[in-house]
């Protein structure tokens with residue numbers, strides 16, 4: 525059974541993409557993921573702040589600019605804390621390309637337009653098959669309107685996509701007033717695909733130390749539901765590719781994401797828990813499911829449960845919301 529799929533115009537042998545994570549720091553681990561059946565891998569992100577800081581440091585010989593806010597900048601990791609410096613990142617990308625036959629996707633993480641987007645070109649020169657641009661941002665400023673934020677994001681995507689010939693996908697958060705409109709603006713700006721969704725790592729409160737304590741908890745399956753809903757809503761409305769990231773842990777999660785309209789699923793938590801070989805388990809499970817249900821390939825399955833056949837998706841969503849609240853009886 526052929527599990528191949530097309531994502532960002534790239535032909536992948538399977539829909540299993542290893543999502544942005546530390547896996548690619550180690551070429552041996554990346555090879556194991558390929559051997560287990562991964563269709564592509566995404567490197568961990570290179571951050572706008574990291575590139576900007578390095579460039580400023582070069583220009584100002586490590587002097588702190590007069591107008592900077594030392595408290596705010598001290599929140600950010602120092603150079604040595606980033607796992608890969610920008611130069612090291614590019615060398616790692618080249619090494620991965622030499623070692624692997626599956627596509628390698630570089631990840632840039634930033635939401636504001638700026639000189640750092642030049643790095644897209646460097647990714648391309650280093651051999652990246654595509655770029656995943658992560659727009660992670662949490663807006664806390666009451667003066668900042670949503671449309672300004674989105675305009676910056678769209679401009680960033682336009683700059684990155686315009687600077688390279690390789691495809692650019694965009695990893696977004698679910699917290700936009702009109703995610704479908706925003707996603708179509710991203711496509712208009714040059715995005716070849718959308719990755720749904722960023723996870724927000726909510727810090728807990730330490731009530732003894734009176735401090736917020738950041739924590740990285742791996743995902744669980746309940747997180748997939750938000751992705752399924754938006755894949756089902758977006759897939760009939762977008763021309764490009766869709767990837768699900770967040771909460772894909774079992775074969776049935778993979779089937780559901782494809783039914784909702786995903787071209788690929790990204791895996792991180794499940795592989796950190798069970799190891800690279802788990803991709804083979806998921807691939808075998810997917811093949812069995814397809815055979816049992818009479819499908820010849822995953823293209824036949826894609827979008828079968830999307831909103832394509834729903835004439836008024838907003839009314840459908842609202843009706844479901846109202847109905848579900850009525851089911852609880854005391």
Ligand SMILES: Cc1cc2nc3c(=O)[nH]c(=O)nc-3n(C[C@H](O)[C@H](O)[C@H](O)COP(=O)(O)O)c2cc1C
Pocket residue numbers: 543544545546567568569570631633658695721722723740742743744769770771772790791792793794
């Ligand atoms: C240890 C770790 C490191 C990660 N690093 C990145 C990163 O650099 N860039 C990024 O876009 N996402 C990063 N992610 C998020 C994952 O790519 C993925 O979107 C998220 O974990 C949800 O998928 P999952 O449910 O399969 O874990 C990271 C996740 C983990 C657990």
